[in-house]
Amino acid sequence: MSPAQEAGSSQSPTGDGATQQKASWMGVCSLSVGVFALVMSEFLPASLLSRVASDLDVTEGVAGQSVAITAIVAAISGLVIPVVLSRIDRRHLMIALSLLAVASDLLVAVAPSYPVLLIARVLLGVAIGGFWALAISMTARLVPASKLGLGLTVVNVGVSLATVAAVPLGTLLGEIWGWRTVFALAAGVAMIAAVLQVVALPSIPSAPSGGFRPLLQTFRSRLIQVCLFSMALMGAGHFAGFTYIRPAADEVGGLDPDLLAVLLLVYGVGIVVGNLVAGPLADRTLRIAALLFPLVLGLSMIAFALTGGNAVALFAAAALWGVGFGALPTVISTWLARAEPRHLESVGGLQTAVFQVAIALGAFVGGLLVDGVGVQTAVILGGLAAVLGAGILVLVKPRRSPDDEAAEGIVKSEVTV
Numbered sequence: 001m002s003p004a005q006e007a008g009s010s011q012s013p014t015g016d017g018a019t020q021q022k023a024s025w026m027g028v029c030s031l032s033v034g035v036f037a038l039v040m041s042e043f044l045p046a047s048l049l050s051r052v053a054s055d056l057d058v059t060e061g062v063a064g065q066s067v068a069i070t071a072i073v074a075a076i077s078g079l080v081i082p083v084v085l086s087r088i089d090r091r092h093l094m095i096a097l098s099l100l101a102v103a104s105d106l107l108v109a110v111a112p113s114y115p116v117l118l119i120a121r122v123l124l125g126v127a128i129g130g131f132w133a134l135a136i137s138m139t140a141r142l143v144p145a146s147k148l149g150l151g152l153t154v155v156n157v158g159v160s161l162a163t164v165a166a167v168p169l170g171t172l173l174g175e176i177w178g179w180r181t182v183f184a185l186a187a188g189v190a191m192i193a194a195v196l197q198v199v200a201l202p203s204i205p206s207a208p209s210g211g212f213r214p215l216l217q218t219f220r221s222r223l224i225q226v227c228l229f230s231m232a233l234m235g236a237g238h239f240a241g242f243t244y245i246r247p248a249a250d251e252v253g254g255l256d257p258d259l260l261a262v263l264l265l266v267y268g269v270g271i272v273v274g275n276l277v278a279g280p281l282a283d284r285t286l287r288i289a290a291l292l293f294p295l296v297l298g299l300s301m302i303a304f305a306l307t308g309g310n311a312v313a314l315f316a317a318a319a320l321w322g323v324g325f326g327a328l329p330t331v332i333s334t335w336l337a338r339a340e341p342r343h344l345e346s347v348g349g350l351q352t353a354v355f356q357v358a359i360a361l362g363a364f365v366g367g368l369l370v371d372g373v374g375v376q377t378a379v380i381l382g383g384l385a386a387v388l389g390a391g392i393l394v395l396v397k398p399r400r401s402p403d404d405e406a407a408e409g410i411v412k413s414e415v416t417v
Contacts, residue, residue: 024142028154030200034098035158037190038128040166041105042070048179056114066121071356073125078352081130082345083212090138090204098194100127105187109180132352136337137344141204149334153279156329160275164268218346223339230389231332232358234294237385238325239362241301248375252307253314263318270322278327282334289331294390297324301383305376
């Protein structure tokens with residue numbers, strides 16, 4: 001048994017505290033590598049769309065549905081897996097989900113037809129939904145409650161790095177080696193994540209399950225409903241604009257392909273910065289973080305659309321757009337986890353489902369807006385949706401429960417309207 005396996009949860013110390021804490025953080029890092037592999041695999045088809053469509057003899061629009069079906073399955077599995085597989089040790093389950101991603105990527109790499117590719121993407125959706133649904137509760141059981149925001153920041157580093165490096169690199173390698181080789185490499189990354197989880201994750205027994213009752217009970221919470229609705233507005237608003245950032249940058253700033261690549265790099269760096277600062281700020285002043293970053297997201301989108309061809313302003317807006325969106329997963333995850341600490345797996349499942357739906361809804365509505373009123377207006381309306389989400393979240397007023405301070409230091413919250 002590895003040291004990490006012997007360490008157990010950092011919330012229940014046994015043995016040498018420093019060794020145990022180090023082992024717990026190693027476990028969090030292994031989750032981050034898993035997230036990196038999953039996010040990379042989820043969005044690779046978008047960066048390799050033309051080659052996939054040509055090779056499998058389908059249109060680009062049909063090939064693009066491989067991303068949509070993954071999101072839909074992830075939304076469902078995020079709600080179902082924590083309940084249906086409630087008796088399985090969470091360490092074993094996370095490793096199994098990483099291995100499922102390996103199988104999915106390998107099947108995509110050898111897919112002889114589009115239906116086979118879709119089957120492979122369904123497998124990936126199961127892995128993504130289950131992994132994300134359990135990530136919050138796993139992190140909360142591995143790190144001290146006062147460091148939950150930092151722990152989620154570490155996990156979400158995987159998202160940032162996949163966005164900045166993995167997907168663009170996949171595009172480049174796809175041009176050199178072909179899209180099938182890129183997915184084979186993605187399978188290798190997912191296998192590395194699984195091996196790291198075998199080494200670093202401690203045994204985390206499942207919590208007692210009441211079937212779907214805790215999930216429904218969590219969803220009935222007015223606080224949770226407000227948080228999820230505001231997150232849906234922010235996420236859908238973002239994807240309504242970002243899905244069409246290429247035509248938006250061309251219309252607003254007249255950027256050529258080379259400058260567009262630089263713009264996306266600046267945006268990606270902003271995502272990394274936003275993620276890194278979000279966790280520590282959320283640990284200190286969660287309500288400020290939950291208001292600040294969504295406002296940065298929404299206002300920067302509006303500014304992006306209104307720069308009037310000023311290249312400096314356009315790139316600055318793109319950087320702030322990245323900062324706002326990069327911080328969002330950590331801030332919302334921390335808020336939800338502190339709002340409902342008793343049912344973290346239910347919280348994770350609901351967050352996963354709502355966010356995946358927001359991705360699909362944002363891209364769909366954004367497309368309608370682009371065709372109906374133009375891409376510039378679509379980005380502005382997406383930004384306004386994010387600002388509205390921030391305004392709704394202000395209605396949630398956190399307060400610290402004395403019982404929680406004595407026991408776990410977890411913040412409980414209430415809604416004031």
